Amino acid sequence: MRILTAGSTTLITGASSGIGRSFAHRIAGAGGDLVLVARRAEVLEDLAAELRARHHIEVTVLPQDLNRPDGAETLVAELDAQGLRIDALINNAGLGIHGDLATAPLSSATTQIGVNVRGLTVLTALLLPGMIERGRGAIINVASTAGFQPVPHMAVYSASKAYVLTFTRALWREVRGTGVDVLALCPGATDTAFFDTAGDAAAVGNRRTPDQVVDTALRALRRGTPSVVDGGGNAVVSWLAPRLPERLAISLAERSVRP
Numbered sequence: 001m002r003i004l005t006a007g008s009t010t011l012i013t014g015a016s017s018g019i020g021r022s023f024a025h026r027i028a029g030a031g032g033d034l035v036l037v038a039r040r041a042e043v044l045e046d047l048a049a050e051l052r053a054r055h056h057i058e059v060t061v062l063p064q065d066l067n068r069p070d071g072a073e074t075l076v077a078e079l080d081a082q083g084l085r086i087d088a089l090i091n092n093a094g095l096g097i098h099g100d101l102a103t104a105p106l107s108s109a110t111t112q113i114g115v116n117v118r119g120l121t122v123l124t125a126l127l128l129p130g131m132i133e134r135g136r137g138a139i140i141n142v143a144s145t146a147g148f149q150p151v152p153h154m155a156v157y158s159a160s161k162a163y164v165l166t167f168t169r170a171l172w173r174e175v176r177g178t179g180v181d182v183l184a185l186c187p188g189a190t191d192t193a194f195f196d197t198a199g200d201a202a203a204v205g206n207r208r209t210p211d212q213v214v215d216t217a218l219r220a221l222r223r224g225t226p227s228v229v230d231g232g233g234n235a236v237v238s239w240l241a242p243r244l245p246e247r248l249a250i251s252l253a254e255r256s257v258r259p
C-alpha cells in the first residue's frame, strides 16, 4: 500500500477551503480515500459528494471545531467508533489574526493556539502510534514562513507556526526508521480565504496558489526532508531571516505586515 493513493486513507483538517481543499482534490485524484474535517459541515458534504462522483473513492465527513478543548480527542474517538484507520494525516486547519496582543480580544490568542498548536499536536499524538505500529504512514503539518522569525502584530500566529515547525522537525527524527514520514510544510502568502481573517496586511509578496503549495509538499514528502518552504523567493527570505541581527529581522517582519 502506498500512502496518499489508492488503498490508503488520509485525514485532512481544514479541508473545506484553500490549501486543505487542494490537498483533498489531489489525493482523491490519485485514488486515495479521505476523511474531511473542518467546522462547516455543508461545505465538506458538497466537496465529498463531488470527489466521490468524480473519483469513485470513499470520503467520510467529520465536522469538528478543533478550537474546542476536546475537539481533537472527540474527532479521534469518532474515527475509532466508525472503525476508520488513518494512514496519513494532514494537519492543515489553522488561522492567523492580525492585531496587537494588548488590544485584541483574548479569544484571538486562544483560538490561534487552540487550532494551530493544540489541535495539531493532539491529532499527531493520537494518530502517530497506529502508523508506527503498522510500519507506515505520513504526517504533513502546515506551518508557515511566519514561523522563521517573530512577526509583530501577528505575535501569536508567528509563534504558533514556529511551534509547528520546531515540533515537526523534532518529530521527523523521532520517527526515523519507523516507516512514517513527517514533514513541516511552510507556505508563504497563498491565495486562499486565510486573508479574510488575517487581513490583507498579512499578505507578503505575490500570492502563490494552493495547488503550487500542494505540489511542493508532495515532492518534499517523497524526498523525506524534515521541512519545506513553498516558492523560491519565500525559501530565500526564510533562510535569511533567522541569520539577520535580531532587531533588523523583527523590524523587517513588521514592515512586511504593516497595514
Ligand SMILES: NC(=O)c1ccc[n+]([C@@H]2O[C@H](COP(=O)([O-])OP(=O)(O)OC[C@H]3O[C@@H](n4cnc5c(N)ncnc54)[C@H](OP(=O)(O)O)[C@@H]3O)[C@@H](O)[C@H]2O)c1
Residues within 6 Å of the ligand: 013, 014, 015, 016, 017, 018, 019, 020, 037, 038, 039, 040, 041, 043, 064, 065, 066, 067, 068, 092, 093, 094, 095, 096, 115, 142, 143, 144, 145, 186, 187, 188, 189, 190, 191, 192, 193, 194, 195
Ligand atoms: N494562505 C496563506 O497565505 C498561508 C500562509 C502560510 C500558512 N498558511 C497556513 O495554511 C493552512 C491552511 O490555510 P488556508 O490558507 O488554506 O486558509 P483558509 O482557506 O482560511 O482555510 C483554513 C481552513 O481551516 C479550517 N478551520 C479554521 N478554524 C477551524 C476550527 N476551529 N476547527 C476546524 N477547522 C478550522 C477552515 O474550515 P472551517 O471554516 O470550515 O472550519 C478552513 O478549512 C493554515 O494552517 C494557515 O495558517 C496559510
